[in-house]
Amino acid sequence: xxxxxxxxxxxxxxxxxxxxxxxxxxxxxxxxxxxxxxxxxxxxxxxxxxxxxxxxxxxxxxxxxxxxxxxxxxxxxxxxxxxxxxxxxxxxxxxxxxxxxxxxxxxxxxxxxxxxxxxxxxxxxxxxxxxxxxxxxxxxxxxxxxxxxxxxxxxxxxxxxxxxxxxxxxxxxxxxxxxxxxxxxxxxxxxxxxxxxxxxxxxxxxxxxxxxxxxxxxxxxxxxxxxxxxxxxxxxxxxxxxxxxxxxxxxxxxxxxxxxxxxxxxxxxxxxxxxxxxxxxxxxxxxxxxxxxxxxxxxxxxxxxxxxxxxxxxxx
Amino acid sequence: xxxxxxxxxxxxxxxxxxxxxxxxxxxxxxxxxxxxxxxxxxxxxxxxxxxxxxxxxxxxxxxxxxxxxxxxxxxxxxxxxxxxxxxxxxxxxxxxxxxxxxxxxxxxxxxxxxxxxxxxxxxxxxxxxxxxxxxxxxxxxxxxxxxxxxxxxxxxxxxxxxxxxxxxxxxxxxxxxxxxxxxxxxxxxxxxxxxxxxxxxxxxxxxxxxxxxxxxxxxxxxxxxxxxxxxxxxxxxxxxxxxxxxxxxxxxxxxxxxxxxxxxxxxxxxxxxxxxxxxxxxxxxx
Numbered sequence: 001x002x003x004x005x006x007x008x009x010x011x012x013x014x015x016x017x018x019x020x021x022x023x024x025x026x027x028x029x030x031x032x033x034x035x036x037x038x039x040x041x042x043x044x045x046x047x048x049x050x051x052x053x054x055x056x057x058x059x060x061x062x063x064x065x066x067x068x069x070x071x072x073x074x075x076x077x078x079x080x081x082x083x084x085x086x087x088x089x090x091x092x093x094x095x096x097x098x099x100x101x102x103x104x105x106x107x108x109x110x111x112x113x114x115x116x117x118x119x120x121x122x123x124x125x126x127x128x129x130x131x132x133x134x135x136x137x138x139x140x141x142x143x144x145x146x147x148x149x150x151x152x153x154x155x156x157x158x159x160x161x162x163x164x165x166x167x168x169x170x171x172x173x174x175x176x177x178x179x180x181x182x183x184x185x186x187x188x189x190x191x192x193x194x195x196x197x198x199x200x201x202x203x204x205x206x207x208x209x210x211x212x213x214x215x216x217x218x219x220x221x222x223x224x225x226x227x228x229x230x231x232x233x234x235x236x237x238x239x240x241x242x243x244x245x246x247x248x249x250x251x252x253x254x255x256x257x258x259x260x261x262x263x264x265x266x267x268x269x270x271x272x273x274x275x276x277x278x279x280x281x282x283x284x285x286x287x288x289x290x291x292x293x294x295x296x297x298x299x300x301x302x303x304x305x306x307x308x309x310x311x312x313x314x315x316x
Numbered sequence: 317x318x319x320x321x322x323x324x325x326x327x328x329x330x331x332x333x334x335x336x337x338x339x340x341x342x343x344x345x346x347x348x349x350x351x352x353x354x355x356x357x358x359x360x361x362x363x364x365x366x367x368x369x370x371x372x373x374x375x376x377x378x379x380x381x382x383x384x385x386x387x388x389x390x391x392x393x394x395x396x397x398x399x400x401x402x403x404x405x406x407x408x409x410x411x412x413x414x415x416x417x418x419x420x421x422x423x424x425x426x427x428x429x430x431x432x433x434x435x436x437x438x439x440x441x442x443x444x445x446x447x448x449x450x451x452x453x454x455x456x457x458x459x460x461x462x463x464x465x466x467x468x469x470x471x472x473x474x475x476x477x478x479x480x481x482x483x484x485x486x487x488x489x490x491x492x493x494x495x496x497x498x499x500x501x502x503x504x505x506x507x508x509x510x511x512x513x514x515x516x517x518x519x520x521x522x523x524x525x526x527x528x529x530x531x532x533x534x535x536x537x538x539x540x541x542x543x544x545x546x547x548x549x550x551x552x553x554x555x556x557x558x559x560x561x562x563x564x565x566x567x568x569x570x571x572x573x574x575x576x577x578x579x580x581x582x583x584x585x586x587x588x589x590x591x592x593x594x595x596x597x598x599x600x601x602x
Contacts, residue, residue, distance in 0.1 A: 054408035100589055107350055107407050111539055112588050118536055119581045126574040234532060238415050241408065279423035285416030289402060289409060 002169060005252040009165055012256065017158055020151045028150045032222070034263045035157035039215050041243040041255035042164035047208040048241060049250035050177055051201060052184030053102070057094075057113035058240045060120045061209040062216040063231035065090050067124055067131055069217025070139045070226050079142075083217045090213025091206060098205035102198065105187075114234065121232030136227030139220050153222045160218070161256075164211050168252050171207065180204050184250075246288055248295025257296055322565050324448050328458040330561020332519060335461035336534055337541035338468060338553035339512030345548015346485045346505045347403055352415040353394070354513050355535030356422050359528055361387055361514025362521035363425065366434045376436055376518055377460075383518050384511045391510025395503040403502060418531075425528050433525035457523045464515050468508070469550040481505050485548050536577070540584045 019031040040058055047055045068086040073079060101112050124131045131137060142149045171177040179200040182190035191197045220226050239262070247258025269280045292299070340354045361383045368374035368382075394417060402409050440452035472478035483491040484501045492498050520526055520534075537560065545556025560580055567579035 048408070052406070054406070054411070056411075100585075104588055107344065107348065108543075108588055110350060110407050110411060111543070112585060115536070115539060115581050115584055118532075119578065119585070122574070122578045122581070126572070126578065238412065242412060245408070245412065275427055276423060278426075279420045282416040282419030282423065285412060285419065286398070289413045289416065290398075293402075293405070293409065 002172070002252050006169070008253060009256060012260075013158055013162060017154070020147070020154060025147070025150060028154060030263065030267060032150070032154050032157050034260050035154065035161045036215055036219065037240065037243060037259040037263055038256045039157065039160045039164045039211050040240045041247070041259045042161070042168055043208045043211050044240050044244050045168055045208075045249060045255045046171055046180070047201075047204045049244060049254070050171065050184065051180040051204050052250075053201065053205070054106075054110045054241070055113045055205065055208060056110055056234075056237045056241065057097075057101075057116045057209070058212055059231075059233050059237035060113075060116040061090050061094060061212040062219070062236065063117070063120055063124065063228075064093060065213030065216025066220040066226045066231045067137075067216075068213070070137045070220040071130060073139055073221065074137065079140075079221055083214055083221070086217035087210060087214045090216075091210045094206050094209035095202065098202040098209075099198075102201040102205055114237065117232050117234055117237055121228045124232065125228040131228070134228060136225055136230075139224050139226065141224045142221065149222075153218065156218050157215070160211055160214055165252070165256070167207060167211070168255075171204075172252065176200060176203060181250075242285055242288065245295055246292065248297035251295070251297050254295050254297045261296065318447070320446070320448050322569055323562060324450065326562030326565030327558060328450070328454050328561070329565060330558035331458040331461040331465075332516065332523065332557070333537050333541055333560050334554045334557025335465050335512065335519065336516040337538040337545075337557055338465055338550055339509030339516075340535075340538035341542045341545065341547055341549070341553040341556075342481070342505055342512075343509040344542060346481055347395075347399075347502050348407075349399060349403060349410045349414065349506075350407060351506070351509060352411060352535065353418045353421060354509070354538055355531035355533070356418050356425065356528075357387060357391070357510045357513035358517040358520060358534050359526060359531045360390075360421065360425060361517025362526040363429050363434070363517075364514070365518040366436055366521050366526070367429070369436050376438075376522055380515060380518055383514045387514030388507040388511040390507075392503045392507035394510075395506030396499075399506065400499050400502055403499075422528060422531065429528070431528050433527040434521065435525040436522050438522065453522050457519045460519050461516065464512070464519075465550060465554055468512065469554075472550055477501075477504060481508075533577075536581070540580045543584045543587050 016031045016035060019028050040062065044055065044058055047053050065086040068089045069082045072082040072085050077085065097116065101109065101116075104112050125134045127133070128135075142152070144152070171180070179190065179195045179197075182193075182195050183197055183200060187197055216231070243258040243262045244255045245258065246262055247256065248254030265284060266277075266281065269277045273280055336358055339357075340351055343349055343351045343354075364383050364386065365376045365379045368379045369376055398417070399410065399413060402413060438453055440456070442449065442451040444450070472481065480491070480496045480501050481504070483494065483496060484498055484505075488498055491501075517526070541553055541556035541560050543556075544559050545552035545554070560583075563583060564576040564580055568576040571579065
C-alpha cells in the first residue's frame with residue numbers, strides 16, 4: 001500500500017491549508033503557487049513518470065485553460081462555470097491532439113509536444129478578435145477582501161492538488177497505471193502481450209492535461225490578467241518536468257516534493273539574486289541531472305517510501 | 317508582390333535557416349540530443365561579431381573565423397565535460413540538461429550584452445534584377461550561408477573526421493569497433509553544431525536586428541527545418557531550410573507575417589505525423 005505516501009501528503013495539505021491563519025500574505029501566495037505547481041507536476045507524472053513519455057505540452061494546456069476560462073468569463077459566464085468549461089475544452093482538445101501526437105516516440109514526441117506550446121501561443125496572439133492578441137485579456141477580478149480572495153484561491157488550488165494526487169493513486173493501482181508502466185519498460189513487448197498501447201497512452205496523456213486546464217483557468221481568475229507570452233511559456237513546461245524529476249518521476253510523492261522544493265528555491269533565488277535568477281536556476285537543473293538523476297525520493301534517506309514506489313508493477 | 321519576388325525572398329531567408337539549422341540537425345542526428353542551447357549559440361555568435369565591429373571596427377567577414385573557432389571550443393567543452401556524461405540517457409534528461417545550460421548562457425548574455433536589439437549596418441544599398449528587388453546585405457548573407465553549408469558538406473564528405481561522424485551516426489557500435497573514439501566524435505560534432513550556429517549568427521546580425529529574446533524563435537526554426545529535411549545530413553538541412561524559407565515567405569504574404577510561424581509549426585506537426593524521416597531522410601537514421 002502507498003499508506004506512508006498518503007499520510008505524508010495529507011499532512012502537507014493541512015500545513016499548506018493552515019498558512020492563511022498563521023502566516024503573512026507572502027507565505028499564502030507561495031502556498032498557492034506550490035499547490036498550483038504540485039497539481040501540474042502530479043498531472044505530468046501520469047504521462048512522463050508512469051509511461052515515460054517526455055511530454056512537454058504542459059504549458060500549452062495550462063495556457064489553453066487560462067484563455068478558455070478568461071474568454072468565457074469576459075463574455076459573462078460565471079467564474080466556476082468558466083473553470084468547468086476550461087476543463088472540458090482542454091480535455092477534448094487533448095484527446096484529439098493526443099490521438100495524433102502519441103503515434104510519435106522519444107525525440108519526435110518531445111519536439112511535437114513542445115511545439116504545441118509555441119503554436120498555441122502564436123494562435124493566441126494572432127486571433128486578436130477573441131483573445132485580445134498581444135495586448136492580453138483582463139479577467140473580471142473577485143471583488144472581495146484581498147485576504148478572502150487568497151484563502152479562496154488557496155482552497156481551490158489545494159482541492160485540485162488533492163484531485164491530482166488521487167488521480168495518481170488511482171492510476172497507479174489500476175490496469176491503466178500497470179499498462180502505462182509496461183509501456184515505459186518496453187512498449188513493443190507491452191503491445192505484443194495485448195496492452196492496447198495507443199488507448200493507454202492517449203488516456204494517460206489526457207489525464208495529464210485535464211487538471212492543467214483547470215489550474216490555468218483558476219490562475220487567470222486569480223491574477224486578473226493574461227497574455228500570450230506569459231500563458232504559453234516553454235520555461236513553464238520544462239519547469240514542471242524538472243519538478244517531477246527533482247522529486248522522483250513515477251512516484252506518488254515525488255512531484256509534490258519536487259514542486260515544493262523548486263518553488264521555495266526559486267523564491268529564495270528571486271529574492272536574493274534578481275538579475276541572476278535564470279542562471280542560478282539553470283545551475284540547479286544541471287546539478288539535478290548530474291547528482292540527483294532519479295530524484296530526491298530515490299536517495300537513501302527515503303528508502304522507507306521506496307518499497308511502495310516500485311511495487312506498482314508487482315500488483316494487478 | 318509577384319511570385320518571383322516571394323520565391324527570391326524565401327530562398328534568401330531559407331539559405332540562412334539552413335545554415336542555422338544544419339548544426340542542430342547534426343547534433344540531433346549523430347548524438348541523439350535535442351540541443352536547446354542552439355538558439356543561444358546563434359545569438360552569441362551574432363553578438364560577438366557585433367561587439368568586435370562596434371568596439372574595434374573588425375569587419376564581420378573578418379570576425380567570422382574567430383567566432384567559428386570560439387563557438388567550436390565552447391561547444392566542444394560543453395559536450396566533453398557535461399553532455400557526454402549523460403549522452404545515452406533518455407531524451408528528457410539531455411533535453412533538460414541543455415535547457416539548464418541554455419538558461420545560464422542566456423542569463424550571461426542578457427547581463428553582459430543587455431537585451432537591446434543590435435544589427436551591423438554595412439549600408440551596401442540594394443539592386444534590382446528582372447524586377448526582383450534585393451538588398452545587397454541580404455544577398456551577401458544568403459551567399460555566405462550557402463557557402464558555409466557547402467564547406468561543411470565538403471568537409472563531411474572528404475575529411476577523416478567527417479567520415480567518422482557519418483559512421484557514428486549510422487552505427488555507433490560498429491564505429492566503435494572500427495576504432496573510432498565515439499565520445500571524441502560526439503564532442504567534435506557538438507562543437508561543429510555550435511560553430512555553425514555561431515557563424516549563422518554572424519550572418520543574421522548583418523541582416524536582422526538580433527537580441528537574446530529571439531533565441532527561442534531560431535530554435536523553433538531549427539526544429540522545423542530538421543523535421544522537414546530529416547536528421548543529421550547537410551543536404552537535408554539545406555532542403556529543409558529552403559522549403560521553410562519559401563513556405564514562410566508565401567505564408568507571410570497571404571496570411572500576414574504573424575501567421576507565417578504558425579504555418580511553419582503546422583507543417584512540422586503534419587510532417588511528423590505522415591513522414592517523420594523528413595522529405596529527404598533515410599529510414600533508420602531517425
